[in-house]
Amino acid sequence: MQVSVDTTSQIERRVKVQLPAAQIDDAVSARLKDAAKNVRIDGFRKGKVPMSEVTKRYGSEVRNEVVGEAMREHYVRAITEQELNPAGYPQIEASVNEAGKDLEFVAVIEVYPEIELTSIEGTxxxxxxxxxTDADVDEMIETLRKQNANWEDVERSAEDGDQLNIDFQGFLGDEPFEGGSAEGHDLVIGSGSFIPGFEEQLIGASAGDDKEISVTFPEDYQAENLAGQEATFNVKVHAVKGQSLPEVDEEFVKNFGVxxxxxxxxxxxxxxxxxxxxxxxxxxxxxxxxxxxxxxxxxxxxxxxxxxxxxxxxxxxxxxxxxxxxxxxxxxxxxxxxxxxxxxxxxxxxxxxxxxxxxxxxxxxxxxxxxxxxxxxxxxxxxxxxxxxxxxxxxxxxxxxxxxxxxxxxxxxxxxxxxxxxxxxxxxxxxxxxxxxxxxxxxxxxxxx
Missing domain, CATH: 1.10.3120.10 (Trigger factor, C-terminal domain)
Known part of the structure; x- marks a missing residue:
């Protein structure tokens, strides 16, 4: 086996391998002779098919098998011999593949880069x-209380943090647009779940109120037909609810695994x-x-x-x-x-x-x-x-x-x-x-x- 390696980039190598013609031709002949023992062709008894006929019918297929196996085997030998460290699988292709001629194939591979580390000194x-602190823990407990809060109707106008139950219908000019309406929707003011400016305009609303809200869709809004557009929403407020926070008592503590x-x-x-x-x-x-x-x-x-x-x-x-x-x-x-x-x-x-x-x-x-x-x-x-x-x-x-x-x-x-x-x-x-x-x-x- 003759091996040569060309460096085509910092991490790419072109490995050229040459194998003697006799090595491949003898392997092909041996495999065809072995196959001839079991070949069945009309007009010939089993095992009596002439080699010329076996070669004619199966020679190309058998040679491809032998060459494929040889290239895979000798590729591994070549990179081991040349101490190459491949990153991933090679691209292997035969460049000379004819009976009576030395088999030549080329494997193009990527190798791991050689690294000389530069210090990050001075970064x-x-x-x-x-x-x-105790104050941080207090704040976290307050967060847990809010996460486990109940919503209760309140007899007042809406404030930041309240939950409103609303119907709404959106319009571009005088025309309603698809996806711009809902009924019985629960919206928490300050949650940021609606278009910027929508929730803030509901502060001060009371149950039973009808509101008209004007907003502008963000330029990067996911619906392209609405991006950057000015819109109005007719909103019906059905209920205003405030948070009822649980007491920090024994039952509350048990809910968290204590x-x-x-x-x-x-x-x-x-x-x-x-x-x-x-x-x-x-x-x-x-x-x-x-x-x-x-x-x-x-x-x-x-x-x-x-x-x-x-x-x-x-x-x-x-x-x-x-x-x-x-x-x-x-x-x-x-x-x-x-x-x-x-x-x-x-x-x-x-x-x-x-x-x-x-x-x-x-x-x-x-x-x-x-x-x-x-x-x-x-x-x-x-x-x-x-x-x-x-x-x-x-x-x-x-x-x-x-x-x-x-x-x-x-x-x-x-x-x-x-x-x-x-x-x-x-x-x-x-x-x-x-x-x-x-x-x-x-x-x-x-x-x-």
Missing amino acids: DVERPVVEI EDGDLAKLRSEIGDNMRREATQAIDNRVKQQVLDALQKANEIPVPQALVQQETDGLKRQAAQQFGLGEDFDVSQLPNELFTEQATTRVQVGLLLAEVIKANELDASDDEIKAKVQDLAKQYQEPEQVVEHYLSNEQMKTQVKSAVLEEKAVDVLLAQANVADVTMTYQEALAAAQQQAGDAEEDEAEGESA
Whole structure:
């Protein structure tokens, strides 16, 4: 076997393999002779068909089988011999395939990029510092009260936060438009569920009132025929209801899993959950800043085979998120909706892998167990969750990857200029959400560009 490798780009290789003619021709002859023992052709007894006739009928098919097997086998030998690290499957094609001539084939492959990491030294990273106070816990309990509130009719005009039961009909000029009407609809003022300006104009309305509301649809409204249009709505108010908040008593506490109704225990659990959420938000915010800096400092080519694999995974996640069902064919979703995000994920994944390799990072069984125990705290039966994770090798491997990623981020963080910034619980969560939104916008801009 003769092998030559041409570098056609940073991550593409053209592997040319040549095999002796006799090796292929002898294999074809041997297989045809073996087949001749069982061939049945009219006019000949079984096993007595002349080789010339067998070759005429089956020679091309048999040669294709032999050549296909030879190319697959010697491709593997070639990349092993040349110490190539392919990312995905090759494109293999025979360039010379004739009896009596050496077989030549070419395999075009993408390889993992060779990475020389550039430090992120000098990068500014903002790290939120959050303390959960009694006031934060009080605010969360108030939120829980509102989530479990009842609506009761009130003998007054509507205020922000009230629920109104209404009929409405929308008009463009004098003509009603499709989808612009409903009867008996419950609308909470301030919920933001209607067009901007609609809910605010219902403040002060009372049961039995008829209101005319004027609004302008947003320019980016999903219905193109309504986007940017001025409209009026005739609204009939049937009822105004205010929230009746539950008392924070023993029954209220029991509703949240504290069986003895002890308020102090509920407050403690709420505080623990808020601290866990704050820690996660802080970690995610810091991690995203570090990974953004790592990607900007290290521009690397990305194998398209890996991007496609990641794209397919994102498609499956989207199908699951939107409840499209297990039988939904994700190939119906356009690649371009996911390519930018997939490319970023692959780039960051390759860079993190290099950080882990360069710093010889590893995760011990104790570290993996500790991580699982931390994850299990949010479940009602944490011991069962821990046992389930640690007894499943696939899940255990996923946790190990998460631990290694955290260690890699810590290594990178040590290279950055970290500034601690005091934030409230709500500010920390809002900042993390804003950062996630900014990342999605950046990806969308990249796709449109």
